[in-house]
Amino acid sequence: MLPDEDRVPTWRRYLRLVRDNPSGDVDDELAFHLQSTVDELVAGGMSLGDARAAARAKFGDLEQISRTLHTLSHQRERHMTRADLIDSLKQDVVFGLRQLRKSPAFTLVAVITLGVGIGASSAIFSVVRSVLMRPLPFANADRVVRLSQRNGSDEMWSVPYGNFDTWRQQARGFEAMGAIAGGGRVTLTGQGEPLPVPTFSATAGYWRALSMPPVLGRYFSADEDRHGARPVAVISQELWKDRFASRRDVIGRLITVNGQSYAVVGVAPNEYLLPHPPGDAIWLPVDASPSQLNEFGDHEWTVFALARRDVGLPAALRQVTQIDTRLARDHPHSFYDGTVTARPLTDVLVGGNRLVLYLLSGAVALVLLIACGNVANLLLARASVRRTEIAVRSALGASRGRLVAQMLVESVLLALAGAALGLGVAVAGIRFLASSPIPLARLNEARLDGAVVAFTLGLAVVCAILFGLAPALRAARLDLQQTLRDGGRNTRGESQHGLRQVLVVGELCLTLVLLVGAGLLIRSAFALAAVPVGFDTNDLLVFNVVLPESRYSNNDRTRAAFEAMESNIAAVPGVRAVARTQTPPIYGSGWNWTAQREGSNGHDAGAVVADMRFVSSSYFATLGVPMIRGRAFTAGDGSNAPLVAVVSRRLGERLWPGIDPVGRRISNGGDQWREVVGVAEDVHSDGPKHDVDPVLYIPAAQQPGQNSYAFLVRGAVPVTTLLPSIRRAVASVDPLIALSGVSTMDDAMGRLLALDRFTRVLLIALGITGLLLAMVGVYGVIGYFVTQRQHEVGVRIALGASSRSVHWLVVWQGLVLAGTGVVLGVPIALLVARFLGAFLFGITAHDPITYIVVAVLLALVAVLAAYGPARRATRIDPLEALRAT
Amino acid sequence: MARTIDLLQGTLDLIVLKALSWGPMHGFGLARWIQHTTEDALQVEEGSLYPALYRMENRGWIKAQWALTENGRRAKYYKLTPAGKRQLAVELEAWARMSRAMGQIVNARGATA
Numbered sequence: 001m002l003p004d005e006d007r008v009p010t011w012r013r014y015l016r017l018v019r020d021n022p023s024g025d026v027d028d029e030l031a032f033h034l035q036s037t038v039d040e041l042v043a044g045g046m047s048l049g050d051a052r053a054a055a056r057a058k059f060g061d062l063e064q065i066s067r068t069l070h071t072l073s074h075q076r077e078r079h080m081t082r083a084d085l086i087d088s089l090k091q092d093v094v095f096g097l098r099q100l101r102k103s104p105a106f107t108l109v110a111v112i113t114l115g116v117g118i119g120a121s122s123a124i125f126s127v128v129r130s131v132l133m134r135p136l137p138f139a140n141a142d143r144v145v146r147l148s149q150r151n152g153s154d155e156m157w158s159v160p161y162g163n164f165d166t167w168r169q170q171a172r173g174f175e176a177m178g179a180i181a182g183g184g185r186v187t188l189t190g191q192g193e194p195l196p197v198p199t200f201s202a203t204a205g206y207w208r209a210l211s212m213p214p215v216l217g218r219y220f221s222a223d224e225d226r227h228g229a230r231p232v233a234v235i236s237q238e239l240w241k242d243r244f245a246s247r248r249d250v251i252g253r254l255i256t257v258n259g260q261s262y263a264v265v266g267v268a269p270n271e272y273l274l275p276h277p278p279g280d281a282i283w284l285p286v287d288a289s290p291s292q293l294n295e296f297g298d299h300e301w302t303v304f305a306l307a308r309r310d311v312g313l314p315a316a317l318r319q320v321t322q323i324d325t326r327l328a329r330d331h332p333h334s335f336y337d338g339t340v341t342a343r344p345l346t347d348v349l350v351g352g353n354r355l356v357l358y359l360l361s362g363a364v365a366l367v368l369l370i371a372c373g374n375v376a377n378l379l380l381a382r383a384s385v386r387r388t389e390i391a392v393r394s395a396l397g398a399s400r401g402r403l404v405a406q407m408l409v410e411s412v413l414l415a416l417a418g419a420a421l422g423l424g425v426a427v428a429g430i431r432f433l434a435s436s437p438i439p440l441a442r443l444n445e446a447r448l449d450g451a452v453v454a455f456t457l458g459l460a461v462v463c464a465i466l467f468g469l470a471p472a473l474r475a476a477r478l479d480l481q482q483t484l485r486d487g488g489r490n491t492r493g494e495s496q497h498g499l500r501q502v503l504v505v506g507e508l509c510l511t512l513v514l515l516v517g518a519g520l521l522i523r524s525a526f527a528l529a530a531v532p533v534g535f536d537t538n539d540l541l542v543f544n545v546v547l548p549e550s551r552y553s554n555n556d557r558t559r560a561a562f563e564a565m566e567s568n569i570a571a572v573p574g575v576r577a578v579a580r581t582q583t584p585p586i587y588g589s590g591w592n593w594t595a596q597r598e599g600s601n602g603h604d605a606g607a608v609v610a611d612m613r614f615v616s617s618s619y620f621a622t623l624g625v626p627m628i629r630g631r632a633f634t635a636g637d638g639s640n641a642p643l644v645a646v647v648s649r650r651l652g653e654r655l656w657p658g659i660d661p662v663g664r665r666i667s668n669g670g671d672q673w674r675e676v677v678g679v680a681e682d683v684h685s686d687g688p689k690h691d692v693d694p695v696l697y698i699p700a701a702q703q704p705g706q707n708s709y710a711f712l713v714r715g716a717v718p719v720t721t722l723l724p725s726i727r728r729a730v731a732s733v734d735p736l737i738a739l740s741g742v743s744t745m746d747d748a749m750g751r752l753l754a755l756d757r758f759t760r761v762l763l764i765a766l767g768i769t770g771l772l773l774a775m776v777g778v779y780g781v782i783g784y785f786v787t788q789r790q791h792e793v794g795v796r797i798a799l800g801a802s803s804r805s806v807h808w809l810v811v812w813q814g815l816v817l818a819g820t821g822v823v824l825g826v827p828i829a830l831l832v833a834r835f836l837g838a839f840l841f842g843i844t845a846h847d848p849i850t851y852i853v854v855a856v857l858l859a860l861v862a863v864l865a866a867y868g869p870a871r872r873a874t875r876i877d878p879l880e881a882l883r884a885t
Numbered sequence: 886m887a888r889t890i891d892l893l894q895g896t897l898d899l900i901v902l903k904a905l906s907w908g909p910m911h912g913f914g915l916a917r918w919i920q921h922t923t924e925d926a927l928q929v930e931e932g933s934l935y936p937a938l939y940r941m942e943n944r945g946w947i948k949a950q951w952a953l954t955e956n957g958r959r960a961k962y963y964k965l966t967p968a969g970k971r972q973l974a975v976e977l978e979a980w981a982r983m984s985r986a987m988g989q990i991v992n993a994r995g996a997t998a
Contacts (some may be wrong), residue, residue: 029935877966
């Protein structure tokens with residue numbers, strides 16, 4: 001007889017059927033032990049009460065042992081739960097791998113699709129990381145700003161030296177403030193071949209504001225900013241490597257720059273050249289003359305400043321604005337109103353081109369979404385094939401959660417395989433991007449590092465959930481009995497098909513957005529190409545010649561040397577024409593020159609700020625700029641001849657609307673007058689994207705004191721082949737002169753438009769990728785449609801439907817998908833295209849031609865994708881189709 | 886009253902493993918088996934058997950399963966796992982070495998000069 005209290009409650013036994021009950025187990029086991037002992041003792045003749053007491057005594061400290069057992073038992077439980085999880089995950093992985101291996105075609109398509117999407121995203125991410133996300137190497141980069149003045153809504157990027165010097169002395173809110181300006185190219189001699197090197201003038205504060213330690217030696221001291229200080233120089237890391245073999249004894253060495261000696265005091269790290277790539281450079285002190293210290297009108301200097309931590313940027317800016325407001329009052333007509341604004345260093349160094357990266361990030365995200373849509377579609381198609389398998393598994397007791405987990409594990413496996421392939425794609429993509437000649441700082445430093453790999457893997461998991469969750473949930477929701485009864489034949493195809501159609505329409509929408517973007521850029525490129533730049537860019541060679549001031553201090557000697565070079569080059573066989581100017585078009589602007597017609601007071605419509613370029617007499621003929629009135633310069637327009645000028649069409653129209661400018665007189669505010677002898681056709685000096693500027697041309701012979709010129713050589717043969725002869729022609733005048741900046745005009749144009757082309761090519765490539773993926777998606781859905789409607793089509797054919805009408809029935813499905821995609825996609829594209837504004841030229845973001853062409857293209861692709869399934873449909877054997885039902 | 890021996894650390898494991906090597910047993914049975922086999926020489930406090938069993942189960946040496954006894958009651962039976970069998974061999978070997986060493990010490994005839 002068992003006393004009730006000692007019996008295991010019946011309900012607990014049933015509970016154990018459902019799940020393990022560790023606490024109950026411990027209690028039951030101990031109860032069994034005690035009861036057995038009691039039974040034994042009672043059988044031996046002991047009374048029940050005594051037996052119970054004896055059993056307890058024999059057992060020991062029941063309370064404590066029970067507690068210990070509970071603890072041990074719970075430990076075991078926890079351990080087992082974890083082991084179970086790992087175990088089931090292992091099972092899922094093995095099962096998933098087997099499933100994927102069983103359908104290699106599906107796996108291959110899915111992995112390639114994901115690989116392309118993920119790889120493209122990772123490549124762009126690596127560039128974004130390198131260019132935008134990596135902190136700048138300067139110690140206090142977050143507090144360094146570039147200061148600029150304002151003139152109403154205009155931002156004056158460069159600052160007169162006098163303003164800078166006043167700010168530096170009076171603005172207490174900054175720890176350091178420095179100015180830097182490009183000093184043009186110089187010729188470095190005495191270190192092997194004469195070498196053209198770009199120079200900069202920098203103050204001591206420039207180095208302190210950016211605060212990155214020198215590779216070797218030191219930077220300038222405050223004393224060295226002063227006029228007449230000992231001439232010293234800082235050289236770039238690249239120059240140190242190339243010309244000084246990275247020798248440490250370069251410090252203190254004298255280098256000869258344009259004939260003057262400077263003592264090298266330091267080597268600056270490459271970062272000081274940002275946003276430009278590492279290269280040769282020399283920094284010289286400003287040697288600020290008294291006139292420079294009193295210059296409050298010539299905007300020439302870039303000012304960097306390090307805000308004091310305890311003052312903060314806003315307060316420091318208010319202070320410097322107060323100072324500049326006073327300066328603006330003291331110096332009217334200097335083109336600033338006293339407001340000083342600041343831009344963070346990252347902005348300055350990365351520049352406006354970050355927009356391209358945002359654009360590309362968006363585009364790859366779209367491609368990745370399309371890829372995910374495609375894989376989701378493939379998974380849905382597979383799920384309907386795997387219905388029986390899933391139904392059997394769930395009948396065998398697999399819970400819904402377990403089934404979903406299994407499907408998701410499969411998706412993650414797919415995504416990881418895609419990510420592995422994607423890493424390969426990313427490596428190729430990064431190599432392509434990093435080597436492309438586009439002006440993005442630190443682009444060349446993009447590489448596949450830990451962060452990019454982590455991003456790729458993370459992206460894979462996100463994708464897996466994105467494309468895997470809906471199919472997994474759907475598959476697990478399947479009606480078990482129905483499926484088993486049907487023997488696995490699909491009876492719920494309709495809703496399945498619905499989801500797949502939604503996915504494909506979504507893909508088509510996104511593809512439309514991508515293609516509209518690419519299309520707008522292509523249209524802009526055509527519009528750009530249709531703009532005549534105003535001169536012939538073919539077979540035109542450009543290079544610079546700098547004559548060192550030490551040996552060419554005499555104006556006549558300098559002019560004679562340049563003229564001798566020009567005539568020597570002209571004599572080279574194969575050279576059709578040669579000319580000189582201070583800055584060729586496309587290479588930059590000339591000098592600002594306020595052109596005033598007679599009678600103007602300098603502030604009315606008779607004064608126009610023109611782009612002044614001095615050119616040799618053969619300039620217009622060499623470039624092929626037609627004269628629309630009057631004459632070009634001739635050899636007769638020399639230094640002693642009457643002063644003359646040629647105006648561009650735009651300048652002529654501005655100064656003398658409706659009147660022939662030839663014969664009129666012009667000055668830049670002084671009493672020196674020039675007679676206009678001709679009107680030249682307009683030239684897009686800053687490239688086709690920018691409007692033409694009003695230009696004033698002056699004969700080079702009438703502009704003394706110019707020690708550097710750009711030569712323009714027109715070849716009758718491919719012009720680069722003439723380069724050795726041209727070098728000899730220059731050397732015959734002065735063997736110590738180096739040609740610098742040698743390039744063809746076409747290449748220069750290419751560089752100017754490189755960013756546009758780069759963006760366009762990538763967007764087209766991404767658009768085509770999206771289109772191909774969407775095409776695969778359409779093909780899949782239409783193919784499925786045909787399979788589903790086999791019976792119906794069979795009936796139609798049996799009833800005498802022509803193969804043409806069957807064909808049309810299927811193709812119509814493709815058109816409906818494309819049409820829906822277009823209808824839904826166009827509004828999205830219209831919204832998104834607004835972000836493209838900065839990249840467009842000559843068209844608006846709503847350019848109807850682009851939208852129509854893209855819509856037609858999508859429809860064509862949908863028809864093409866439907867073609868295969870349509871042919872299959874026409875070949876359906878009605879007898880077989882009917883029998884199969 | 887028979888003289889009793891205090892159990893050495895770890896000896897209980899060996900005893901349980903050895904006992905289970907004959908076949909599955911529940912905790913109560915195990916206690917009785919030890920009692921009879923050693924003729925009460927080993928005074929195992931019955932309760933202390935269970936923590937040992939649970940620890941061995943957690944180590945994977947033994948496995949537990951609920952089953953009915955001859956009297957139709959539910960009891961938790963323990964049986965050796967393959968890991969438990971290996972462990973038994975290890976402990977038997979250790980025990981043999983130990984008792985050989987002890988024997989040599991007990992029978993030693995004094996230190997040689």
